Amino acid sequence: MLVDFEDQSISDMEVDFTGSLLQLAHRYADAILCPLTWQGRGLVIMPDVDSNLEPALRDHTAGMQQMLQDWQQDFSKRHQVQVDCGLGSVHKLPELQRSYQEARMALSYGRTKHEHGFFRYYEDCGILSNIFAGGVESAFAFCRSALGRLLEYDGENEGDLLATLKLLLETNFNYSATAAELFVHANTVRYRSDKIEQLLMRDLSDPDVRFNLYAAVRVQEILVDMHILPDGYVGKVHEKVHGSEAAVNH
Structure with missing residues (x-):
């Protein structure tokens, strides 16, 4: 414990x-x-x-x-x-x-x-324990597969697409509520939503797509909180075999 x-x-x-x-x-x-x-x-x-x-x-x-x-x-x-x-x-x-x-x-x-x-x-x-059951490496692979292109875009452009995606998922794609949380106009959220869909090449109206994306967002947050990877990082992660922590390889 x-x-x-x-x-x-x-x-x-x-x-x-x-x-x-x-x-x-x-x-x-x-x-x-x-x-x-x-x-x-x-x-x-x-x-x-x-x-x-x-x-x-x-x-x-x-x-x-x-x-x-x-x-x-x-x-x-x-x-x-x-x-x-x-x-x-x-x-x-x-x-x-x-x-x-x-x-x-x-x-x-x-x-x-x-x-x-x-x-x-x-x-x-819940489902997150199943995702982490294979270890940090498999959890990170799931996160990178689902969000890698989005994180790369945010990192290169100092964007807020990940934060926007999370709020859209949490509000069931309520653009007005998401805009209020982000202190931006609803049209800005709509633009970002279209950009997210373009980058990920996924239909964001599909419930299965939304489910997988929300799980990936939560995995990314947990990996950051565990100090296994820095916020926004999309490189490789390897666990130390005999250590108590996981290391991020650049």
Whole structure:
């Protein structure tokens, strides 16, 4: 589980963060929690439990998750701080890195939706968890395939086509509402919409096209929030095999 404190630095909360979780583990005989800080965030490692084993162990995992969610609510209330949590899936110890990346994705999912004080499970991120299931490389490939020409145009012309596309998708292509959000004229939005359609060579009135484009926009936002690629970048991305982060190769 990855933990972000919205209103305070983790360095200011580190002692209370670690101590409260160790006390929590002490209260429950079957709870093993390893709290630490990592790259400016709180990190909690729990023992891996194979979800394919007997129901008792699956119940134990669910109980641990609920216990952590209760801790989040209690910690937030006692310290008057917004606590965001992203929880990865259960994996065996050699695949701990995979659970960490899933927790990062779940945390970024909530942040890019501008949620506050959330507890987000990776498995509850809908279609996006399926897109990220193949790793960062495949998620980036999906994003680049869908939006590459658009991002290249924005990068070369300092354009706002990506932001316009996102708002059009969120407003069901309501030009007036999109224009109001962007502080431009509705005719400007119509022009941009035509330009987007031209660049992507897609029919933006097609529901399947809109669905795929919105998923790609969300993937791009999450990859940027995860610091896996800078905003607007359309080059290659490679994950470090033995590292905790992904590197962007220029």
